[in-house]
Amino acid sequence: MEDREFEGRTALVTGGSRGIGRAVCLRLAASGARVAVNYAADRRAAEETRDLIRGAGGAADIYLADVGDHDATGAMFDAVERDLGSVDLLVANAGIARSADALSMSVETWREIMRVNLDGTFHSVWRAKDGMVARGYGRIVCISSVLGLAPNPIAAERMIAYGTSKAAVIGFVRQCAAALGPAVRVNGVAPGYVATDMTADVSDEARTRLTAAAALKRFGRTEEIAELVHFLLSERSSFTTGQTHVADGGYKFLP
Numbered sequence: 488m489e490d491r492e493f494e495g496r497t498a499l500v501t502g503g504s505r506g507i508g509r510a511v512c513l514r515l516a517a518s519g520a521r522v523a524v525n526y527a528a529d530r531r532a533a534e535e536t537r538d539l540i541r542g543a544g545g546a547a548d549i550y551l552a553d554v555g556d557h558d559a560t561g562a563m564f565d566a567v568e569r570d571l572g573s574v575d576l577l578v579a580n581a582g583i584a585r586s587a588d589a590l591s592m593s594v595e596t597w598r599e600i601m602r603v604n605l606d607g608t609f610h611s612v613w614r615a616k617d618g619m620v621a622r623g624y625g626r627i628v629c630i631s632s633v634l635g636l637a638p639n640p641i642a643a644e645r646m647i648a649y650g651t652s653k654a655a656v657i658g659f660v661r662q663c664a665a666a667l668g669p670a671v672r673v674n675g676v677a678p679g680y681v682a683t684d685m686t687a688d689v690s691d692e693a694r695t696r697l698t699a700a701a702a703l704k705r706f707g708r709t710e711e712i713a714e715l716v717h718f719l720l721s722e723r724s725s726f727t728t729g730q731t732h733v734a735d736g737g738y739k740f741l742p
């Protein structure tokens with residue numbers, strides 16, 4: 488898909504190296520944005536995302552930072568601003584899940600999931616907001632999850648920390664939208680199951696049950712989530728802020 492809506496804009500996508508984040512990077516670059524691809528560990532994947540963008544004639548660079556680390560996130564923004572310009576579009580996408588996150592979940596697991604999924608979202612938005620408000624333009628999308636709306640009654644795992652972190656992201660989106668408007672719009676996206684590394688270890692049995700429960704009878708594709716993120720960043724959604732939008736293929740157990 489080709490349009491030039493974000494020509495001259497700089498986008499930062501946390502966790503842009505793989506999965507949903509990569510698809511978002513490619514989609515924004517196809518709209519003309521200069522893209523900062525953030526990663527935490529997998530440099531090769533980040534380089535691949537960057538090279539895909541450059542190969543298609545776009546502008547991108549890669550930035551190492553653990554978004555759970557406040558200072559490292561700040562240093563990443565400094566580098567992006569130096570290289571690519573002020574961040575106009577932020578997609579706070581970086582996230583982790585723990586598949587054995589059941590009632591035996593440890594305190595360490597709880598803290599690590601909150602540190603990356605919630606603190607990481609906060610660090611990124613907080614560093615981006617002042618420049619956006621000062622310039623009178625900013626568009627933010629935070630990636631939540633359907634597990635932030637309700638626990639999953641199908642999969643055996645109880646993703647308590649993960650679901651709670653993603654519920655908090657939905658609240659954070661509402662609070663930030665109220666505080667940062669009218670210059671800045673802040674929305675969320677809550678994907679259902681999407682085929683990425685994060686869901687690669689879902690058992691065949693769970694996969695069968697999960698897809699059977701969805702109206703569309705399949706997992707989502709990363710491009711389908713990226714398209715919704717693009718819409719929420721774009722002026723096609725100019726009257727929408729503070730909302731978290733579900734893209735889950737229609738799980739029948741959700742309200």
Ligand code: NAP
Pocket residue numbers: 501502503504505506507508525526527528529530532533552553554555580581582583584603607630631632633677678679680681682683684685686
């Ligand atoms: P993924 O394939 O596992 O990719 C995760 C991305 O996040 C990678 O780019 C990874 O970087 C990055 N990341 C992890 N920890 C980080 C940290 N501390 N600092 C910076 N970056 C970090 O995951 P995904 O499925 O694309 O998920 C993306 C987002 O969507 C997550 O927030 C996830 O919770 C959410 N989500 C996913 C699904 C799904 O079914 N896949 C459903 C609902 C919500 P490296 O490459 O360097 O490791």
